[in-house]
Structure formats: structure tokens, C-alpha cells
Amino acid sequence: MIIQCKNISKKYPGTAQPAVQNLNITINEGEIVSLLGPSGCGKSTTLRIIAGFEVPDEGEIILAGKQVYGKGIWVPPEHRDVGMVFQDYALFPHLNVIKNITFGLKRTRDLNQRAKDLLKLANLDGLESKLPSELSGGQQQRVALIRALMRQPCIVLMDEPFSNLDASLREQLRVEIKSILKQTETTCLFVTHNQEEALTISDRIIVLNQGKIEQIGTPEEIYFHPKSLFVAKFVSQGNILEGICSGNTIKTEYFSLKVNNIHKNNGKKVNVIIRPRGLKPDPNGLIKGKIEDVQFKGESYECIVKLFSPQGATTNFKITVDVQTKIKPGIQQTFSIDENQITII
Ligand SMILES: Nc1ncnc2c1ncn2[C@@H]1O[C@H](COP(=O)(O)OP(=O)(O)OP(=O)(O)O)[C@@H](O)[C@H]1O
Ligand SMILES: [Mg+2]
Structure with a gap:
């Protein structure tokens, strides 16, 4: 198991309801798992807690066999071995593609080869010296993913990575990103409020509603066998x-x-x-x-x-x-x- 979250709860100061409550999540090696739910249901909070940007009120988190939160343990984000990909790409605007993806890493021959292989896999070869402003939204998002993969993290966390892209590009990128994740055997937790996106990209889906898990299952299980009216309405319309x-x-x-x-x-x-x-x-x-x-x-x-x-x-x-x-x-x-x-x- 790559991720194990046990009974994670978090209430932001000054708010009436917990943002997330008693979350139990396990993700296996190489799996793509989506957190699916409407706006405000706690998706980003869950991701930020796993990455270490947010501290939960209770629970335990184990990443790749190492406890990073719980019982007096707190491992900061930079030591958690997770890669993050955000909706706004967050690339360095003044650095070209190759410098963006190797930023902060020691440029060895192996690393250069890895960069070359990943750029090729993401169909970005030939764009090494371009600045982010010279790339399309879809290209920028693939650079952001490759940057995360360069560090060989135990898991990649993606928060609505396609929401800045138009519908047809989004569909195309879904297929490309899934293929890159599968070919590199990367474990991924993927946040989306788009049911179609979750159904196409995921091995398993976790449906969240008001900070609680409604159902966990394969896309087929969630679609054909919803366990609650909420899941039936939200996932299969x-x-x-x-x-x-x-x-x-x-x-x-x-x-x-x-x-x-x-x-x-x-x-x-x-x-x-x-x-x-x-x-x-x-x-x-x-x-x-x-x-x-x-x-x-x-x-x-x-x-x-x-x-x-x-x-x-x-x-x-x-x-x-x-x-x-x-x-x-x-x-x-x-x-x-x-x-x-x-x-x-
Ligand atoms: N820093 C914060 N301070 C106070 N409340 C917060 C904070 N961040 C999030 N919240 C609240 O916690 C709840 C969950 O927010 P979260 O951002 O996790 O939702 P989300 O599922 O990612 O929504 P969206 O789809 O709109 O991105 C919401 O009610 C939100 O208003
Ligand atoms: Mg969010």
C-alpha cells in the first residue's frame, strides 16, 4: 500500500462543519484513484493534508510504509516524497522546459536521460528550450506532470489538473496523462468534480460528500451500483x-x-x-x-x-x-x- 489514511478529520478554525471527517483511504501501488465530489466537499483539503500543506485534527497517514502524521509524528511536505500537479500548472515562467523539469535536481547523465525519456513519453520532445508562455495549456500541464515525475515520487497528487483547459483538449489530455501514469507505473490520487473525468481516468473512485466518503469502488461499481441517492445523482446523472x-x-x-x-x-x-x-x-x-x-x-x-x-x-x-x-x-x-x-x- 502506498497511501494509508486512517480516520482523518479536519475542521478549519471559525467554520461550523468539519471540511473532512473520518476519512479512511488506501491506495495501492500503481493505482489511479480519483476523489470525486461537488465544490466544497473537501477534495483539495484531503489532498493538501496528504501532501503536508494542511495539518489534520486527528488520524494517521502512512506514505510508502512510513508514518508521516499521527501520534506526535509530523513530517514536513518536502520530506514526504509526493509530487503535486495543480490546476494552474505553477511552472517557473522564466525557465525553459528542461530547466523547469530539472529544477533543484542534480544534472547527472542518468537524470538527463530520464528527462529525455519522459519528455518523449509526454510528446514534448523538441520543446526543451521553450518558455512556458510559448506552450499551449495542454503542453504546460504535461510539463507540470513530467516535473513531478522527475523526482520519482511515491505518489503524484493532482488537483483538478484539467479545469483550465477547454472540453476537447481536456478529453485528449485525460487519455495522455493516464497513459503516462500507467507507463511510468506511477501511483496517483486525482481530484475532480467532473464525473466523466473520474470515470475515464480512474482505477477506483472515492465519492466525497460534505467531507465524508459516500462510496469507494471501480468506475463500473460506482456507476452501475450506486449505494446512495447522492452517488446515483452525482455520478450517473x-x-x-x-x-x-x-x-x-x-x-x-x-x-x-x-x-x-x-x-x-x-x-x-x-x-x-x-x-x-x-x-x-x-x-x-x-x-x-x-x-x-x-x-x-x-x-x-x-x-x-x-x-x-x-x-x-x-x-x-x-x-x-x-x-x-x-x-x-x-x-x-x-x-x-x-x-x-x-x-x-
Ligand atoms: N483555508 C481555509 N479556511 C477555512 N475554510 C476552508 C479553507 N479551505 C477550505 N475551507 C472550507 O473547507 C471546505 C472544503 O474545502 P475544499 O477546498 O477542500 O473543497 P473542494 O472539494 O476542493 O472544492 P472545489 O471543488 O470548489 O475546489 C469548504 O467548505 C471550504 O469553504
Ligand atoms: Mg478544490
Whole structure:
């Protein structure tokens, strides 16, 4: 295990709520783990505590087998062997690429070779003598990562590293950074509030909500098996309906669902989470709706559908359909449910 955080809590002076509470985090060698959650949930605080820029109120931190916090122990950031990559790159503006990435290191032949190899891996060869101001945002962020990797830290901590970049560059850089981390067998804790980013880059995701861990799991586990309504809403952008179990059926205001093995829950209230691909346009479907809005996303359309209940109530659902689907705002449409895209909580 590279990182072990045990029962970490931190309350900033003068604030009502702890920024983080009872965090237990373990990260294995070579893993990419994301801390995912909305603004203010404690992501940066957690990262800063692990790096040593913030002191927790209680708990223990062990990095690569060495205790760096707890029971009277406090190791300062410069002796923790962690690399940091921030959203604003934080490169030295007056130093060129090679001087930025070797700053503070002894220029041996091995080190020069390592710099050369890493620059090549990050597709930055040929840019050694450029100043940061002569590079694109994506290039600057790759330089920042290479600078962190030059020191061969036990772990790289990244705080929203792509948030200053536009959407298409962000997607491209995600793939490149993941590939660099995997090829160099680097362990990484990665902070983001973007669920898609977390799902694509991570081996495991830690979902944080108001300073507490909601769920830890692989991207598939978090997406397909959310353990709470918060995770369902935040990670899969699921639509939520209340339902009542009756035999092997769940009745909601808008439709009923046949489900296996719920007899024991007879009469019980549940939440039905229908992910964006869970409601499919189907000419033989029994669910009636009206398309309110359609957004083209390249590979798919994202639509808002107004559903009508038999009693005349309405609710809006967010759905995703393939681009082959004939769909446009204003039309009436019937739908069926894809059971693989449903979670009952
Ligand atoms: N130096 C500080 N002093 C007082 N309160 C702070 C300080 N830094 C953060 N906080 C508070 O602690 C909580 C967690 O903040 P943190 O910066 O860790 O959130 P975050 O998840 O990184 O959010 P974002 O996505 O907006 O960056 C917030 O309520 C924030 O206002
Ligand atoms: Mg933050």
C-alpha cells in the first residue's frame, strides 16, 4: 500500500462543519484513484493534508510504509516524497522546459536521460528550450506532470489538473496523462468534480460528500451500483422516482416495473434510479412522454423528456439516445425501460 489514511478529520478554525471527517483511504501501488465530489466537499483539503500543506485534527497517514502524521509524528511536505500537479500548472515562467523539469535536481547523465525519456513519453520532445508562455495549456500541464515525475515520487497528487483547459483538449489530455501514469507505473490520487473525468481516468473512485466518503469502488461499481441517492445523482446523472414494492413489481407514479426477488420488500418504499440510457424510445413502449429538448453530443443525443402519469402529473427525465434515433423537440414518443440501466435503493 502506498497511501494509508486512517480516520482523518479536519475542521478549519471559525467554520461550523468539519471540511473532512473520518476519512479512511488506501491506495495501492500503481493505482489511479480519483476523489470525486461537488465544490466544497473537501477534495483539495484531503489532498493538501496528504501532501503536508494542511495539518489534520486527528488520524494517521502512512506514505510508502512510513508514518508521516499521527501520534506526535509530523513530517514536513518536502520530506514526504509526493509530487503535486495543480490546476494552474505553477511552472517557473522564466525557465525553459528542461530547466523547469530539472529544477533543484542534480544534472547527472542518468537524470538527463530520464528527462529525455519522459519528455518523449509526454510528446514534448523538441520543446526543451521553450518558455512556458510559448506552450499551449495542454503542453504546460504535461510539463507540470513530467516535473513531478522527475523526482520519482511515491505518489503524484493532482488537483483538478484539467479545469483550465477547454472540453476537447481536456478529453485528449485525460487519455495522455493516464497513459503516462500507467507507463511510468506511477501511483496517483486525482481530484475532480467532473464525473466523466473520474470515470475515464480512474482505477477506483472515492465519492466525497460534505467531507465524508459516500462510496469507494471501480468506475463500473460506482456507476452501475450506486449505494446512495447522492452517488446515483452525482455520478450517473440518474433520474429518480419513488416507488412501492408489490409482489415482484415496483409501482411508481409514472410506470410499473417487473423486478426479480423483491418479495421480501413487499409494501416497502424504494427509490428507482433510471440512468440516462434506461428510458429507450420504443414504438411498443407503454410509457408516454414528450421530447422537450434535444442536444447533439456527437456520439449521442441528450434529451429532456416530459413524462405523463395516468393521473396527469408530469416530470422531466434526462435521457441519452444513439444518434441514429429519430428524435426532435415537440414530438410525442413512447418509451420502454432497459432493466440493466436501473438501480433500486
Ligand atoms: N483555508 C481555509 N479556511 C477555512 N475554510 C476552508 C479553507 N479551505 C477550505 N475551507 C472550507 O473547507 C471546505 C472544503 O474545502 P475544499 O477546498 O477542500 O473543497 P473542494 O472539494 O476542493 O472544492 P472545489 O471543488 O470548489 O475546489 C469548504 O467548505 C471550504 O469553504
Ligand atoms: Mg478544490
